Amino acid sequence: MSTVMVAKKARRKWENLPGKNTFCCDGRVMMARQKGVFYLTLFLIVGTCALFFVFECPYLAVNLSPAIPAVGAVLFLFVVAMLFRTSFSDPGVLPRALPEEATFIEMEIEAANGNVPPGQRPPPRIRNVQINNQIVKLKYCYTCKIFRPPRASHCSICDNCVDRFDHHCPWVGNCVGKRNYRYFYLFTLSLSLLTIFIFAFDIVHMVMRSVDSGFVVVCFFTLWSVVGLTGFHTYLISLNQTTNEDIKGSWSGKNRVQNPYSHRNLIKNCCEVLCGPVHPSVLDRRGLTLEGLSGSANPTAAIKHVSKNKNPEVQPMKTKAEHSPEEHAPGFTKHDITPSTAGITSLEKSPASSEKEVESPTPKDLPPQSPSDNTNSNQDKENTY
Incomplete structure (x- = not known):
């Protein structure tokens, strides 16, 4: 008789998550599906800094100070680290209802x-x-x-509800929400400092050499846009608002509703947004889920497959001792047979003794005995049982 076993295969939860996100590195990296602008951002940062380090830093390090390339390199690494931290993290996606x-x-x-x-x-x-x-x-x-919880909103691009939704930023290739807003702000702030640093020493280089360069014009426009973005988010942090709330006018306008999340203090608002604890992700995207798979008709192969997967849910197969003739012998009940391993081993090792007990003559076939014989026979029966 063939039996069908059911095995379960473990998969990561990120493989079954709804929404329009892209996962890499076995769910450790989470981004939006539209990542083209993110690559452009990374190219502009790396390209601009490469031109500065190749054409400006050698002259400035010799004629001014060798600390200029070192400071520029530290700023550049911090900018790239904050960009990756913002782009590759969970912004605070809320799980959908079952x-x-x-x-x-x-x-x-x-x-x-x-x-x-x-x-x-x-x-x-x-x-x-x-x-x-x-x-x-x-x-x-x-x-x-x-x-949705307070301050949460549904992002139409990622098709997810994000806690404390600020906006969807195509430049970082991800939503900006509760879990990555501080890194986004640090990215814009450090990028502003890096742009000011490059712009200032580019002007110094031009003055020292008395030459004109179009690279200064590019740095000026970049500086204007990045510093303006950093100033806008500094204003939002000081009021403990989000970009979404500011655009919709949730705490201003005709209704004159006050912001219930503001502490009415600049320092407290900044500390809550930038220095508060980082909330854990509620997605558990690298957790495991079990999916059923149809097993083989061969029970031995199925048991081997399950033993390799270490699945504790498989029911043990019945042994021969559980179907022995002693289970139906007169005078025995189900509670008289113990499932211990020692009992089963002793029954398997001495089949002759069990057959003798089953084939023993009944009391009708025995000759009459004296009371002393009856006492001895009762003791023998108790010992046998």
């Missing part, structure tokens, strides 16, 4: 809203929570089937 959770939430919403007459628009799916004595609305995401 089918059972989505069904339960839909039932709760229908019970709260009641039956909507046909032709009428159902009321918006909103929940109210209180934060710092102020009511904040939690909106329902029809894609992720969850009520």
Whole structure:
């Protein structure tokens, strides 16, 4: 009789995650699917610094100070490190609801809203929570089937809900959210310092040699854009706001609603955004999931396959001792047979003794015995049992 065994294969959770993200290095690197602008950003940074180190630094190191190339190299490495940290990390993606959770939430919403007459628009799916004595609305995401936490929003490019969503930045090839915003700000700040450093010493080089260079014009426009971006995000950090909230006017405008997340203090707001703890990822993208696979009709091969995978869920096969004739012998019950290994081994080693016990004559065939003989026979039976 052939048996069918079911084995389970372990896979990483990032392989089954929804959304439009790209994963590399076995789920350690998480980026958006559109990464072309990120490569352009990396090329511009590396190319500009390469021109500076090749054409400017040799003259400046000899005539001014050899510390100029060293400081430029440190700034360059820090900029690249912050760029990779922002681009390759989880920005704070929220997991989608499971089918059972989505069904339960839909039932709760229908019970709260009641039956909507046909032709009428159902009321918006909103929940109210209180934060710092102020009511904040939690909106329902029809894609992720969850009520988004405060300050979270759904990114249409990555197709994920991101906690404390700031914006989707194509220059870094990723969303900017709760888990990588500080690294994004440090990237823009260090890039501004690097641009100022290159621009300043390029002018010094021109003055010392009294030549004109078009490289200064390129550095000027780069400096203007990067410093402006850094100043804008410094303003947002001082108010504890996000770019999404500033564009939508969530805490300004006609309603005059105050920002419930602001501490009304510049230093406290900056410390919360830049110096607070880094929240762990809730995706567990490198965790393991088990997927069922149809097994072989050969039980020996299936057991070998499962033993290699060390699967503890396989049921042990019955041995011959469990089907021995003693299980159905008169005077025995299921509780009389112990499943110990020693008992099974002794039964397998002495089959003759078990046959003698089964084939022993009944009391009807024996001649009448005296009371003393009966006592001895009872003791022998107890010893046998």
